[in-house]
Amino acid sequence: MPLFPDNQRTISEPVSCQGVGLHSGVSVNLRLWPAPADHGIVFVRTDTPRQVSIPALSEYVVDTSLATTLGKDGVKIGTVEHLLSALAGLGIDNVRVELDGPEVPVMDGSADHFVQMVTGAGVRELEKRRSYLVIKKPVTVTEGDKEATISPARRFRISCTIDFKHPLISSQSFELEMSERCFSGEIARARTFGFLRDVERMKKLGLGRGGSLDNAIVVDESSILNPDGLRFPDEFVRHKILDAVGDVSLFGRPVIGHLNAFKTGHALNHKLVQKVLSDPSSYELVQGRPSEMERAEVRLPELPGGRDLEPLVA
Incomplete structure (x- = not known):
């Protein structure tokens, strides 16, 4: 692509x-x-x-x-x-x-x-023609020690850090520049995960009824319960990126910007999307000519309406 x-x-x-x-x-x-x-x-x-x-x-x-x-x-x-x-x-x-x-x-x-x-x-x-949501200035949301920021960038990049204070899921970080090949090879296979103590609590509340070792990584206090182990050594943070890609797709258009996610989840991802959309000065909807953008290597947020980008009228 x-x-x-x-x-x-x-x-x-x-x-x-x-x-x-x-x-x-x-x-x-x-x-x-x-x-x-x-x-x-x-x-x-x-x-x-x-x-x-x-x-x-x-x-x-x-x-x-x-x-x-x-x-x-x-x-x-x-x-x-x-x-x-x-x-x-x-x-x-x-x-x-x-x-x-x-x-x-x-x-x-x-x-x-x-x-x-x-x-x-x-x-x-x-x-x-395809349109893009181009981030024009940094936007940040926080919740306790959790933070999500999206800022101007030439492409869609994601940096993510998690820290669960667990011997098997300590601090993990991963960064990538989004492309079809990178998503398919580095992110798509990362599975959702949960702690055994939380799984038991959720089922008592009538949740997690379809969860099993066939569709989630389950971790107890000291081990991974899945017989086949992990698909990636840092599969946990990769899955958080997978979730974030899905959550920010709710902008309704592909994003050009750098998402930096620190210990975030669905709620904070959603708050970030809402905050961006609530401030029209933080983004612009544009259409682009791909071959010209790639050849010129323009800094997209600096050229709204230029020869490589066309502002949307609707």
């Missing part, structure tokens, strides 16, 4: 999967459909009396306690972040997501299955 694709993209043909929801434990059928330009990523519950379309935009986030949940008109769809991360990581702008349950299936706890679905379906370029 070019660094800045010229046009919007969708999948070439429908593709489906079946799995259980991580928290609901409900078996769900999920189907991705190609969608036209400017459609965006839109979720539709097919099991409700009236089909409600829920755009993957921050304004429809209704819960961020244990996952990112979207809702509209009383209809909710939970744990959307892994699928959104896969779509964003592969540069997919427009898809209709149909599912017959309350939660996106967790699959193996990573975004890898969704990546395989998209690559299997194929990618189709649409005849409409």
